[in-house]
Amino acid sequence: MVAGGAVLGLALTACGDDGDDGDSDNGAGSDETSSSTEEAALTNSECGGNASSADAFYAGGILPLTGSLAFLGPPEIAGVGLAVSDINAAGGVNGVDACHNILDSGDANDLSVARQSARELVGKKPSVVVGAASSSVSLGFVDTLTEAQITQISPANTAAELSGYSDYYFRTAPEDSVQGSALGSLIAQDGHQKIAFLVFNDAYGTGLRDFIQASYEGAGGQVVYGGKGEGQEFPPGQTTFSSEVTSALATNPDAIVILAFDETGAIVPELAAQGWDMSKIYMTDGNTSDWSEDFDPGTLEGAKGTIPGADASDDFKTRVSDWSAEFEGAPLDDYSYAAESYDATILAALAAAKGGSNESTVVQENLLAVSGASGGTDCASYEECLALLEDGEEIAYQGPSGIGPLNENHDPSSAFIGIYQYSNENKPELVDSVEGVS
Template sequence: MVHPKKALVAAAALVGAATLVLAGCSSSSTPTSSGSASSTAPAQADPAAACKPGTVGTGPLTVATILPQTGSLAYLNPPAEAGYGLAVQDINAAGGVLSQPIVVAPITDSGASSDLSISTASAAQIASSDAQVVLGAESSSVTLNFVDTITSKCKVQISPANTATALSGYSSYYFRTAPPDTVQGSALGNLIVGDGVSNVAFIVFNDAYGTGLRDVAEKTITDAGGKVVYGAKGQGQEFAPGQKTFSSEVSAAIAAKPDAIVILAFDETKQIVPELQAQGWDMSKVYMVDGNTADYSKDFAAGTLTNSQGTIPGAQPDPTFRQALIDFYKTSANADLKDFSYAPESYDAIVLAALAAEKGKGTDGPTIQANLAAVSGDTNGEKCTDFAACLALIKAGKDISYVGKAGIGPFNDQNDPSSAYIGIYKYDANNVPVFQKSVQGSAE
């Protein structure tokens, strides 16, 4: 799934980039009808299998959003709102899509995985709307709850933040501009191994996002000769999302004598970290991921997380784009934008949808779906970096490769980014994650 890119430095997105290549890593889990992951579940039938090209739509491109306005993930809404809002502004300033302004409606709440009734209701509202493109959700588990509802209506869903491997190739009408956990999980595993860690404990919640990341990181670690001594796949040691106390999990993890502990959780991290500290764990031996690599300067005493590390998918916004996001959000929401989590991915999702509509000369779902991969660059077209420049090439009859803000590669046959950057962060004495370097990984 998702989360915060705090304390972003103004360095270029590719500073310190290394190369990480994954050889066809994938999860053996497939989503069940309830949205959980199961290694024994039958192969998922495409919810959009009945969607076929029909009458090409030429009305305004309408985008619905299903993002976390409430719940434990609500802090992810501002950067997504800034990202998609800025994209709409830029596209409309360039003449809109098919010479019409983009419409954003309905704007709905996805809530969090702890209360799926919120996303169920929002998805039903979107399904009955005129929206052809749906931006969201941020949480993979939340998306698994409603993706059938959206894509079966031939609406294109694009998530800026989902990373669960269970969503790779889930539906022909589901895309994402964030890389699957095969990329981040391998980056995390290689970071741990590179630090000389031999024995690892995972404190992980029983969620498609958490277990998916754990599975890939575990394989990377064990393939390199390491060992998972607690929280390994198949051991049944995961905790339930939303759990409030972690004394027993922390005690068991420390008792297994790990060299490092990986926390795969969301807001539960705010209870896990104090418990680890209370039980005497060396907090510099903690690793986290995008779900919890956040700014904890107001949550923990100074020095609590010094030298702990975390990973966050995505390229860092360059200084100009970062300032544009800040300015847009200040104008639109009258608030300061302090987090940039998945803002580039939200921006790119809207630009890609708009370019697909322009290439196909239609704003209907099937036309956009049929052209998304092409405008993302899978035909090796001419590179362009903004909507206006890409539109000019399309109108000149040329194939394009949109090089977006998030630094992802073209969509592959699973509708995942074929490559992406993962940022490596280290916590300072104020409990703020500071960017160290980026590694580039491939999902293929």
């Protein structure tokens, strides 16, 4: 299937503690250590108040600590933190330690939060900025980082609008055409002939809707509500959905696709109250999350959703959850974009090592190469890849996210889309995966 520039292989396979950040600190700041793992001890190296890329590999972050995507914050923060821990266990970058400084992105309802974080990080002269989770939020500050020549790598942005956006913008999540093609194909394969969209008017929601619609209609399906150009989107942050659900159900769809963030918490009960068969709901990465604390048991049983990214190994999940438990106060119960955040940080460190400098312009110049865009020897960890670089070899980093080399648009050239089905406990469980090529 070809849709929106993506070609999908349709074969399905199962698949802290805070450091002292006072102004007197320099370099990597505090470094807390845990010996709870069987591998290298986990550490939490937070950037000191005066740290910059001049004396550290400085990994900044603009990630959702608050707002409608706050559920993605813990796995993304842990991904960055674990990567910094592994980088330092292997000797750091260009003779100095790595450190991280995670600031809040908020959400698209108040872009001032992310813009302030971006301005603050620009003043720190970081080696890389990991974030944001939301495409709309990234669009709110990407120009600020680009103008300052600071490399940005999002672990979760999927909007097609960001593909090739600037020389300094990269991502380790596939753009929407890949996920949209996968979900449209899945709905058609499930035998649904008519679908309705409940979609918010956001770059993420409408962009992904358009790719799902193209894929689904290409397979012979019909969109009866909420389609492109119909003007039936709702504004982000809306809290009641009686009118939208009534209108959608009046078109007699076979299935409903919900494209929203926190708004899903109000849409789902309204669908249930109006008698909808909840097993015929489809969602995407913005809301395919654990709803066990929000809905009565069985509410979402049988519903499906998609999340970009390979199912990371149990070893990686254990380590990233252990890092979160030790330094953020709780283990992870959701691993969405943890691997992509980890890989974003590792790729940036390898780019700095290849270029011999931790300055962000050097990271930008070498990022495609270390991802394997120019070929090279496969390697699966920072330590292994660094040894190859020190021997003068070209490398192709193969991280836990399972993405292919970054392409000329700075997107993953290939990526997996996980297909999840909800249990009686309203928790998504991986049932299949599709590899897509962009």
